[in-house]
Amino acid sequence: MKVQYFEGGMYEHMCPACGHLHYIPVEYPFSNGCQWSFNGSLEKPTFNPDISIIGRCHYFIKEGFIEYAFNCKHHLAGHKLELPELKNKTNL
Template identity: 40%
Template sequence: MQKLNDKWVLLGGEPTFWCPGCRQLHRFHVNKPSPDTGARWTWDGNIDAPTFSPSLLYPGKCHLFIWEGWIRFLGDCQHELADQIVGVPDLPDWVLEGE
């Protein structure tokens, strides 16, 4: 794991952040397709206020966009942040301690 800043790490070479809705790490596969779905995302390369496309979907759990460092949770999220926009939070200490 490589720390990019307080909000982002590279996990398996892919940008990874803490989802405050699911309370777990979510990863964007930008370098190689996701082993689960084959999906691949684009990233503007900005580590301070990143934009990824298309949306990130964890079926039945979480669906979001990240645009200029903001998380836009879509209405089909199954947590309390559905239909809300929040900033990408800092990673929990335990994630960074595991570097």
């Protein structure tokens, strides 16, 4: 799977640019009011709208692919690649 449920209404995915997990709130808004729609697919996830982590990553997730905007602060800016597979968690 490429995304999985984390907690608090958030889903997590691996960001190949950072090498870290990013969390996307879909059930409840973040404290800053941001919230995303999710197509419910763990293999070909789509989130709307685009996701911006200030000063670092700005990207779209569509059909299991992550598409970085040109204003990212890393080497994958402007690139589109398949989301990395997540390892299964044993505590789910």
